[in-house]
Amino acid sequence: MSAKKLYIATFGCQMNEYDSLKMAQLLQNEYVTVKGPEEADLVLVNTCSIREKAEHKLYSLVGRFRDLKSARPGLIIGVGGCVAQQEGERLLKGLPFLDIVFGPQGLYGLPDMIKAIEGGEGPICATGLGRDFAIPFIKGPLPEKRPVRAFVTIMQGCDNFCTYCVVPYVRGRETSRPPGDILAEAASLVDQGVKEITLLGQNVNSYGGKGGEGIGFAGLIKMVSQVPGLARLRFTTSHPKDLGIDVMECFRDVPNLGRHLHLPVQSGSDKVLGRMHRHYTRGEYLEKVRRLRDICPDITLTTDIITGFPGETDEDFSETLKLLKEVEFEQIFAFKYSPRPFTKAAGFKDRIPEDVKARRLNTILELQNNISLKRHEALCGANMDVLIEGPSKADPLELLGRTSGNHAVNLPGPKGLIGRMVTVRIEKAFCHSLRGSLV
Ligand code: SF4
Secondary structure: OOOEEEEEEEOOOHHHHHHHHHHHHHHOOOEEEOOOOOOOOEEEEEEOOOOHHHHHHHHHHHHHHHHHHHHOOOOEEEEEHHHHHHHOHHHHHHOOOOOEEEOOOHHHHHHHHHHHHHOOOOOEEEOOOOOOOOOOOOOOOOOOOOOOEEEEEOEEOOOOOOOOOOHHHHOOOOEEOOHHHHHHHHHHHHHOOOOEEEEEOOOHHHOOOOOOOOOOHHHHHHHHHOOOOOOEEEEEOOOHHHOOHHHHHHHHHOOOEOOEEEOOOEOOOHHHHHHOOOOOOHHHHHHHHHHHHHHOOOOEEEEEEEEOOOOOOHHHHHHHHHHHHHHOOOEEEEEEOOOOOOOHHHHOOOOOOHHHHHHHHHHHHHHHHHHHHHHHHOOOOOEEEEEEEEEOOOOOOOEEEEEOOOOEEEEOOOHHHOOOEEEEEEEEEOOOOEEEEEO
């Protein structure tokens, strides 16, 4: 009997990419993954509710799957991820052709839920949040053959309750995975050809609390970095308040740790940071950047910015612009504030008009493009170690790789270099990438 076909649509963050891979891995004894929904027997949509746009995309995409189900009533459709967690039974009521609604914790029960649906049971909603939920280590090969990069989740949930963020409500409270499971998963990935691993968590710097066996995040970095054959290790996301000297020193002391840190600042105004419940001031953030650059001068920094948070004045906004000029990030990820369900900030009355949010976003992006270009131009002429990830997105006949500082580099070269670390001479700089040639 030929294997059944699975199509997974993934929205949003790296955590969701990891969860989608786990879904494919859990189901691979019965399903092969296909690239489109038309021929699939099982369609899973992994949703994100961090931004409003991702939610809208879900409703328009799932609408398309309704037609497929009308044509093929045996098709099973499941919606997972944060929107599923947030909406639960409401999704099943609003979209009655769905078979399964499951949250980020519920995904590990997918094989049983699918069997139940195949056995004729009615729609299933698995959106319970366990306080002591631990991410299991799923043994077995990866569904995708020999990927160069892979994620390993080291913790689940978040206890920080930033006032704009839905994560603690949809992914639950913070729990660290045992270091032994993380190490086993990393070693198994490297055995299968993975060269670069990114340790994932909402707040990796607080790793080691509940479930982490007291090892601490710096200890975990050192432990995973020693997996034989691992070319590069990265991690994301860091909360500035929990970034300690021990982790900063890893950038100097751990040879295969990528010299790049994503350190979300969100705003340069102390008043706004206070209302966001970020638990650091502009001064404390800048001091951490200074210490980090003292310890590891060639580190690259990226950040997240929210424009138009409730109550943000022109003066607050200019503090953010000043901070960007002072730090000179390599890249930023900037978004207009949008109220998310359950969050405290959704109840703030001093909302900023959409046109002001959009204008501020454009101003920030324009400023950052100039900074990024300037920083990238300074790399022209340098020889850099680049890990080749695969074909270039712009031109599939070329290659795409990444430097230790996480710059994307496009270059001509043979496909046989995919997965190899090569030396590249940087010849051209753009806002979001570099171009070079093999040395
Ligand atoms: S640290 Fe704040 S922004 Fe990050 S996941 Fe936790 S609550 Fe959300």
